[in-house]
Amino acid sequence: MSLIHWQPLKDLETLRHQMNQMFDTWTHHDTGGAPGRGMTWTPAIELKQTETDIVLKAEVPGVDAKDLDVQVTENAVSIAGSHHAEERTETEGMVHCELRYGQFQRWVPLPTPVHYEQAKADFKNGILTLTLPKLEPTQQPVFKVNLEDKLRTTATQNRLDDEHRQQTAHRRAEDALETMSEGDLDQAVRETVTQDRQHEEHRQDAVHMRAKSEG
Known part of the structure; x- marks a missing residue:
């Protein structure tokens, strides 16, 4: 898994965000995060805020850390990688095994700017956790006119x-x-x-x- 400080084009950010919103309903509706037949799979996301950090969790079962590509900007996070899933069914003593492979990418806009260079990542049991320190807003000097x-x-x-x-x-x-x-x-x-x-x-x-x- 690589953690890269990325500066993408604004138009690309907007396009990916809109595509993620469009596919979310198909991907995670009553499937528990598992890919369905004919559906494009993307990881389920949980986003929380504390006073100092934004904590992002992504559910990526069946994905190895080496197959993950995580990129962080001041205002968004991109999670991409290779996904493979195995579906086994048994009928009348016969076992049918079906393997699914594919590429995925999930673009997540952040509610507030963050120190992307201070991002911390943890990957355990198929759960990717990113801790992103919030960027404190700079206070502009004010001049009072007499x-x-x-x-x-x-x-x-x-x-x-x-x-x-x-x-x-x-x-x-x-x-x-x-x-x-x-x-x-x-x-x-x-x-x-x-x-x-x-x-x-x-x-x-x-x-x-x-x-x-x-x-």
């Missing part, structure tokens, strides 16, 4: 951007007044520019007052 700091930083940045825009507009208004001659501007235009500058100054004063109140 919403007050985030909001304060955002408000400060918005205020600085607003002040920069207002200062730029103020300088442009002053430059316009300095470069325009009295002959080029009539009274209406001059009053409009002056009002715009006063409006910008008022907004800038309001921003400074808000900044002082927040500080």
